[in-house]
Amino acid sequence: xxxxxxxxxxxxxxxxxxxxxxxxxxxxxxxxxxxxxxxxxxxxxxxxxxxxxxxxxxxxxxxxxxxxxxxxxxxxxxxxxxxxxxxxxxxxxxxxxxxxxxxxxxxxxxxxxxxxxxxxxxxxxxxxxxxxxxxxxxxxxxxxxxxxxxxxxxxx
Amino acid sequence: xxxxxxxxxxxxxxxxxxxxxxxxxxxxxxxxxxxxxxxxxxxxxxxxxxxxxxxxxxxxxxxxxxxxxxxxxxxxxxxxxxxxxxxxxxxxxxxxxxxxxxxxxxxxxxxxxxxxxxxxxxxxxxxxxxxxxxxxxxxxxxxxxxxxxxxxxxxxxxxxxxxxxxxxxxxxxxxxxxxxxxxxxxxxxxxxxxxxxxxxxxxxxxxxxxxxxxxxxxxxxxxxxxxxxxxxxxxxxxxxxxxxxxxxxxxxxxxxxxxxxxxxxxxxxxxxxxxxxxxxxxxxxxxxxxxxxxxxxxxxxxxxxxxxxxxxxxxxxxxxxxxxxxxxxxxxxxxxxxxxxxxxxxxxxxxxxxxxxxxxxxxxxxxxxxxxxxxxxxxxxxxxxxxxxxxxxxxxxxxxxxxxxxxxxxxxxxxxxxxxxxxxxxxxxxxxxxxxxxxxxxxxx
Numbered sequence: 001x002x003x004x005x006x007x008x009x010x011x012x013x014x015x016x017x018x019x020x021x022x023x024x025x026x027x028x029x030x031x032x033x034x035x036x037x038x039x040x041x042x043x044x045x046x047x048x049x050x051x052x053x054x055x056x057x058x059x060x061x062x063x064x065x066x067x068x069x070x071x072x073x074x075x076x077x078x079x080x081x082x083x084x085x086x087x088x089x090x091x092x093x094x095x096x097x098x099x100x101x102x103x104x105x106x107x108x109x110x111x112x113x114x115x116x117x118x119x120x121x122x123x124x125x126x127x128x129x130x131x132x133x134x135x136x137x138x139x140x141x142x143x144x145x146x147x148x149x150x151x152x153x154x155x156x
Numbered sequence: 157x158x159x160x161x162x163x164x165x166x167x168x169x170x171x172x173x174x175x176x177x178x179x180x181x182x183x184x185x186x187x188x189x190x191x192x193x194x195x196x197x198x199x200x201x202x203x204x205x206x207x208x209x210x211x212x213x214x215x216x217x218x219x220x221x222x223x224x225x226x227x228x229x230x231x232x233x234x235x236x237x238x239x240x241x242x243x244x245x246x247x248x249x250x251x252x253x254x255x256x257x258x259x260x261x262x263x264x265x266x267x268x269x270x271x272x273x274x275x276x277x278x279x280x281x282x283x284x285x286x287x288x289x290x291x292x293x294x295x296x297x298x299x300x301x302x303x304x305x306x307x308x309x310x311x312x313x314x315x316x317x318x319x320x321x322x323x324x325x326x327x328x329x330x331x332x333x334x335x336x337x338x339x340x341x342x343x344x345x346x347x348x349x350x351x352x353x354x355x356x357x358x359x360x361x362x363x364x365x366x367x368x369x370x371x372x373x374x375x376x377x378x379x380x381x382x383x384x385x386x387x388x389x390x391x392x393x394x395x396x397x398x399x400x401x402x403x404x405x406x407x408x409x410x411x412x413x414x415x416x417x418x419x420x421x422x423x424x425x426x427x428x429x430x431x432x433x434x435x436x437x438x439x440x441x442x443x444x445x446x447x448x449x450x451x452x453x454x455x456x457x458x459x460x461x462x463x464x465x466x467x468x469x470x471x472x473x474x475x476x477x478x479x480x481x482x483x484x485x486x487x488x489x490x491x492x493x494x495x496x497x498x499x500x501x502x503x504x505x506x507x508x509x510x511x512x513x514x515x516x517x518x519x520x521x522x523x524x525x526x527x528x529x530x531x532x533x534x535x536x537x538x539x540x541x542x543x544x545x546x547x548x549x550x551x552x553x554x555x556x557x558x559x560x561x562x563x564x565x566x567x568x569x570x571x572x573x574x575x576x577x578x579x580x581x582x583x584x585x586x587x588x589x590x591x592x593x594x595x596x597x598x599x600x601x
Binding site: 056058093094095096097098099101102103105106108109110113128129130133134135136137138139140144 | 338339340341342344365367368381386387388409411412425427429430431432453455456469471475476499500513515539540542543558560561562564565566567591592
């Protein structure tokens with residue numbers, strides 16, 4: 001049950017990311033055409049800009065590590081164009097404001113540590129926690145919460 | 157010496173107590189009115205008749221504010237003015253008690269508001285025990301007319317104290333987070349209002365997130381979290397001048413601030429490299445001391461009223477629980493042992509309880525426990541009840557309640573007030589959605 005929700009969530013996220021990219025145009029079969037390489041939209045499409053966490057956890061999931069590996073590969077190729085990789089840590093609404101600020105910070109740092117260990121220059125990595133203040137999905141069920149427990153890598 | 161200092165302080169805010177009014181009759185033994193206690197709040201609040209104060213036009217408004225304050229406490233039931241038999245024309249005279257017994261009033265409030273030649277307003281009131289036929293208290297105040305609401309709250313506090321034996325909480329203010337906009341991009345700005353919702357104004361402009369305001373127990377100052385400079389940091393603001401400043405020069409996120417009981421220190425969390433610990437800062441010297449050093453999340457610290465201990469949240473045992481340590485740091489004792497996760501502990505200003513947010517099953521509750529963890533009592537519960545703040549008398553709490561989000565829309569978020577028995581629970585009106593209330597101390601007179 002939990003797994004299927006997660007898979008559905010991941011699919012929805014990919015569609016969402018595609019829909020959001022301003023330079024993205026629908027392809028012949030309704031798939032997305034490639035966006036300009038090296039752009040944030042390209043990063044989202046090729047690598048995926050976010051990883052998800054289990055409830056009250058900050059350890060990286062296998063899916064999360066796979067996404068981060070793709071982020072590392074992308075950053076190796078295009079990272080010189082950006083000053084900073086800001087990692088935003090978030091939590092779902094099933095926690096108190098203060099605890100979730102700490103949890104978001106812990107998640108963001110887990111991503112930062114992983115990226116740095118894979119060779120992303122530590123000096124370009126920064127973190128910020130939004131706790132539960134900036135949900136990706138406004139909802140009050142596991143489907144929404146699972147997408148709000150996330151860390152997003154933002155190119156700056 | 158003390159008197160003149162007191163006088164200057166009183167005059168500074170424009171409210172001056174000028175006289176304690178002596179009863180026109182010989183002081184009779186008060187025997188009719190039973191003492192009500194907040195602990196023993198019953199389904200039968202005290203019927204009280206609050207008459208319109210005679211004289212100036214503000215008199216009737218003052219009575220209405222007093223009446224609404226007393227009603228809001230849940231311990232009083234103001235009697236409908238339409239039922240009154242005696243019309244008070246001279247509040248200095250002894251009322252006709254049989255007329256007030258006839259409308260089942262246990263207590264009677266009379267008073268006057270009079271414009272003085274110098275432009276000030278003189279407000280006096282008397283509280284009568286109807287059954288005993290005796291004056292319980294009476295006082296007179298001078299103030300600027302614009303301050304009439306404060307005088308009304310001060311009088312309501314006097315009445316509350318005289319009858320319940322507990323300090324009042326009506327002459328107070330509340331800072332909270334006003335929320336507007338869509339659920340994924342909410343504007344969260346600080347606002348301040350009187351405890352009854354009057355004199356509402358915003359303290360921040362909403363361009364950046366402002367969260368978790370906490371009142372100084374001694375001054376009209378708050379500490380809070382702001383994203384104004386990108387990294388979330390703790391700021392200090394005087395709510396009257398709105399002067400604000402960054403508190404400390406930390407390398408990373410500071411949050412979860414709270415004042416010490418003497419207002420001289422602020423305890424808060426600092427998150428570095430994925431680890432959150434608790435630090436204390438001396439507000440004047442800005443010197444910092446580290447109080448916890450643990451790989452777990454240590455946050456939401458709150459001082460005991462004697463300043464000797466700190467209660468905080470930690471997940472060092474695997475899930476969020478409440479711990480108590482010395483104010484200097486060191487060994488911490490876990491005090492929460494019930495089912496579920498506990499967070500945001502707040503020590504009562506009286507020291508007898510610690511309020512908390514509890515997460516269990518699908519709901520969040522506001523509860524209280526003794527400082528040793530015994531006597532847990534849940535006061536309110538819903539999809540999301542969070543963030544208790546104490547009234548200065550330690551007998552009431554405010555918190556926020558968020559309804560579930562639905563259809564992509566954010567659920568409503570509202571402030572609520574509850575007493576320590578959990579029997580008196582009511583929403584607190586705000587112009588917009590509202591979260592994270594912080595109750596002020598009694599405003600200095």
